[in-house]
Amino acid sequence: xxxxxxxxxxxxxxxxxxxxxxxxxxxxxxxxxxxxxxxxxxxxxxxxxxxxxxxxxxxxxxxxxxxxxxxxxxxxxxxxxxxxxxxxxxxxxxxxxxxxxxxxxxxxxxxxxxxxxxxxxxxxxxxxxxxxxxxxxxxxxxxxxxxxxxxxxxxxxxxxxxxxxxxxxxxxxxxxxxxxxxxxxxxxxxxxxxxxxxxxxxxxxxxxxxxxxxxxxxxxxxxxxxxxxxxxxxxxxxxxxxxxxxxxxxxxxxxxxxxxxxxxxxxxxxxxxxxxxxxxxxxxxxxxxxxxxxxxxxxxxxxxxxxxxxxxxxxxxxxxxxxxxxx
Amino acid sequence: xxxxxxxxxxxxxxxxxxxxxxxxxxxxxxxxxxxxxxxxxxxxxxxxxxxxxxxxxxxxxxxxxxxxxxxxxxxxxxxxxxxxxxxxxxxxxxxxxxxxxxxxxxxxxxxxxxxxxxxxxxxxxxxxxxxxxxxxxxxxxxxxxxxxxxxxxxxxxxxxxxxxxxxxxxxxx
Numbered sequence: 001x002x003x004x005x006x007x008x009x010x011x012x013x014x015x016x017x018x019x020x021x022x023x024x025x026x027x028x029x030x031x032x033x034x035x036x037x038x039x040x041x042x043x044x045x046x047x048x049x050x051x052x053x054x055x056x057x058x059x060x061x062x063x064x065x066x067x068x069x070x071x072x073x074x075x076x077x078x079x080x081x082x083x084x085x086x087x088x089x090x091x092x093x094x095x096x097x098x099x100x101x102x103x104x105x106x107x108x109x110x111x112x113x114x115x116x117x118x119x120x121x122x123x124x125x126x127x128x129x130x131x132x133x134x135x136x137x138x139x140x141x142x143x144x145x146x147x148x149x150x151x152x153x154x155x156x157x158x159x160x161x162x163x164x165x166x167x168x169x170x171x172x173x174x175x176x177x178x179x180x181x182x183x184x185x186x187x188x189x190x191x192x193x194x195x196x197x198x199x200x201x202x203x204x205x206x207x208x209x210x211x212x213x214x215x216x217x218x219x220x221x222x223x224x225x226x227x228x229x230x231x232x233x234x235x236x237x238x239x240x241x242x243x244x245x246x247x248x249x250x251x252x253x254x255x256x257x258x259x260x261x262x263x264x265x266x267x268x269x270x271x272x273x274x275x276x277x278x279x280x281x282x283x284x285x286x287x288x289x290x291x292x293x294x295x296x297x298x299x300x301x302x303x304x305x306x307x308x309x310x311x312x313x314x315x316x317x318x319x320x321x322x323x324x325x326x327x
Numbered sequence: 328x329x330x331x332x333x334x335x336x337x338x339x340x341x342x343x344x345x346x347x348x349x350x351x352x353x354x355x356x357x358x359x360x361x362x363x364x365x366x367x368x369x370x371x372x373x374x375x376x377x378x379x380x381x382x383x384x385x386x387x388x389x390x391x392x393x394x395x396x397x398x399x400x401x402x403x404x405x406x407x408x409x410x411x412x413x414x415x416x417x418x419x420x421x422x423x424x425x426x427x428x429x430x431x432x433x434x435x436x437x438x439x440x441x442x443x444x445x446x447x448x449x450x451x452x453x454x455x456x457x458x459x460x461x462x463x464x465x466x467x468x469x470x471x472x473x474x475x476x477x478x479x480x481x482x483x484x485x486x487x488x489x490x491x492x493x494x495x496x497x498x499x500x
Contacts, residue, residue, distance in 0.1 A: 009377035009413070016385040016409045023392070023402025028454075034401035042395035045348055052349040125352040126396040131448065131459060131467060134396040163395065170395055177457035178398060198459025199466075262355060 039165055042136070046168035049124040050138050115231065117152070117268035118143045123168070131198065133176035135159075137267060140167045148229035150221070150270040156235035156258035157181070157221055158267050169269070174236075175199065175261050182222035183236050188212060191222055194236060194255060200262075202237060202255040213242050213253045231270050328379040335493050336371065336383060340390045343367045348394065359467050361474030362440060364391065368408065369415060369439040370479060370486045373426060377416045384412025399447070399456060407446045415439045429480035436479035437472045444468050 027034040120143070124136035139145055141164045151158045151171045159179065162172040172179055179196035183204065190211035195203045206213060217239040223232025237255040328336075347364040354360065368387040372380045388405030391397075397404075425431035445468065451458050458464060 006377070009381055009416075012378055013381050013409065013413050016381060017406060020385070020388065020402045020406035020409060023405060024400045024454075025402075027400035027402060037393060037401070038395050038397070041393040045345065045395065048345060049349045052353070124349060124396075131451070131464065132396055132398040134398075136396070172398075176398075177459035196459075198463035 039163065042163065042168060042170065043165045046123065046136065046138070046140075046165060049136055049168075050121075053121065053123040053138075115152075115268075115270045116272045117270050118145060119266060119268045120145075120169075121266055122264050126173075132178070133173040133196065133198065133261070134162065135171050135173060135264065135267075137169050137171060137269070138167065139269065140165045140169050142166050143269075144271050145169050145269050150227075150229060150231045150234060151267050152234055152270060153259040153264055153267050155260070156237070157230075158259050158261065158264060160229045161269060171267070173261050174202065174257060174259075181230055181236065182224070183219040184222045185211075185213065185239075186218040186220055187214070192219075192250075194219065200256070201240070202257060204239065204253045204255045206250045206252070209250050211251060213239055213251050215239055215242060217253075219255060227270075227272070328375065328382050329495055332493055332495070333382060333386060337386050337390065339489065340364070340368065340371075340387050344390050344393070348396075356470070356474065358470035358473060361471045361478070362444075363478070365440040365443055365471075366436055366475045366479055367482060367486065368412075369436045369443075370482055371490075372412045372415050372439075373419045373432075373436070374486060374490050375416065377413065380412045380416030381409055384408040384410075387412075399451060400454065403447070403450055403454070407443055407450060411439065411443045411446060414442070429483075432483055433476040433479040437476035440475045441468050441472045444471060 023034065118139055120137035120139035122135045123138045126132050126134035135158075137151075145161060145164055147161055147164055149161045151160060157174055159171045159173040159176075161169050163170045173196070174181065174194070175196045175198060177196050177198050181194050182191065183194045184191050188211075190206055190208055190213070192204050192206040192211070192213075195205070197203055204213065204219070219236040219238065221230045221232055221234040221236055224230045235258050237257040239253045240256045241254045243252045243254070343364050347362065351363050352360060364387075368383070371387075372383055375383055385405055385408070388408035389402075391404040391408070392399075392401045419426060419435070422431070422435065426435045448458055448464055
């Protein structure tokens with residue numbers, strides 16, 4: 001092991017520390033050079049990550065598979081019985097699918113209501129040498145993906161697109177400490193902010209001081225202005241514990257995500273939100289008005305006796321919910 | 328350290344960085360993952376003198392700053408690893424005996440890598456970057472410490488051989 005250095009090394013240390021501080025200052029002032037160097041790295045790394053993802057995807061879960069091995073046997077048995085049920089269900093679904101195909105052409109079901117998405121494979125995970133929680137996907141600006149787009153998995157929200165290259169993009173996972181999303185509780189529509197904590201659990205803080213959170217409350221994304229970065233109505237997670245001891249003005253809770261962020265293989269980037277967002281879909285239809293008409297029916301009098309009281313017409317009632325009866 | 332060796336070492340660090348970003352980060356290890364890159368850099372620093380260690384730390388930091396997944400400002404890793412490399416080089420001189428044994432070496436490298444991570448977290452806090460929960464940070468650092476301690480003794484012969492192959496006769500003297 002080589003030794004020595006002395007004054008020369010100390011001088012060099014100071015020079016290099018000052019240079020590093022210079023780089024930090026440049027970056028914090030928004031210099032494009034530092035940003036472009038990172039995008040260049042991403043452009044170079046993406047094809048390698050893509051290739052490695054193909055080779056290493058079975059190896060990646062090797063250790064977690066070993067850990068879960070005893071439970072796997074029961075899981076297989078349960079899955080086999082579930083598979084048999086699903087096979088029966090699939091036969092029924094074939095009939096439904098046929099009907100759906102016909103309806104699709106008439107009503108364009110696929111186009112309405114659903115999000116327009118681009119699916120992508122996860123080709124890289126954030127480095128362990130940084131504390132940020134990110135994934136790299138194999139779709140980019142060439143696939144119409146732009147920054148600040150919502151990323152979802154089969155179960156719900158995953159994160160948001162942080163940076164985009166031609167054929168890859170980096171997604172900031174919702175577990176990242178820098179991640180914040182506006183959410184609403186499905187039960188009472190209270191609004192809050194969900195923050196990543198770096199792990200599997202998330203912190204929810206309600207905005208309304210009188211708001212109420214309960215265990216098991218389901219959270220949906222609240223949506224952002226022009227649907228960027230978040231579209232409304234995406235399942236986010238479920239409340240697992242409510243913090244009653246917190247000294248904050250509003251209630252806080254711990255939330256578990258619907259998506260298993262550690263084992264994501266495929267995600268979808270929402271390119272455009274549905275034309276009718278869930279928050280706008282609640283238009284109360286007016287109840288049919290019931291109009292009551294009173295028609296006087298004259299009762300014929302057999303004889304008119306002077307001094308006798310004049311008979312008054314007996315009222316008859318008729319009602320029509322929609323149209324007017326003309327008499 | 329000659330300019331050629333700086334270039335060769337930078338190329339090696341870039342190679343390890345690529346492995347870290349593409350392969351290591353995909354493996355779901357128990358506790359948490361580890362940084363092969365930090366372990367390798369600390370090992371390379373141990374083998375150098377103070378001047379070489381400082382240069383290597385700076386170059387290694389710049390390479391790590393290139394990470395697209397990093398959210399910290401560019402130059403943060405360079406600053407941290409330059410300072411940490413100097414500290415490691417100074418202290419390695421006084422623990423020559425200990426780091427000549429595999430267990431001692433593993434522990435020393437793991438402590439060096441963990442120190443870099445702690446410094447990174449502190450600097451993140453100073454710069455106002457979100458750092459996550461304390462518990463999570465402790466788990467990440469502990470996991471890194473554990474795995475680095477395990478792999479460092481196996482990596483040492485590789486880096487010693489690499490240094491021997493690249494070092495010039497002038498530096499050898």
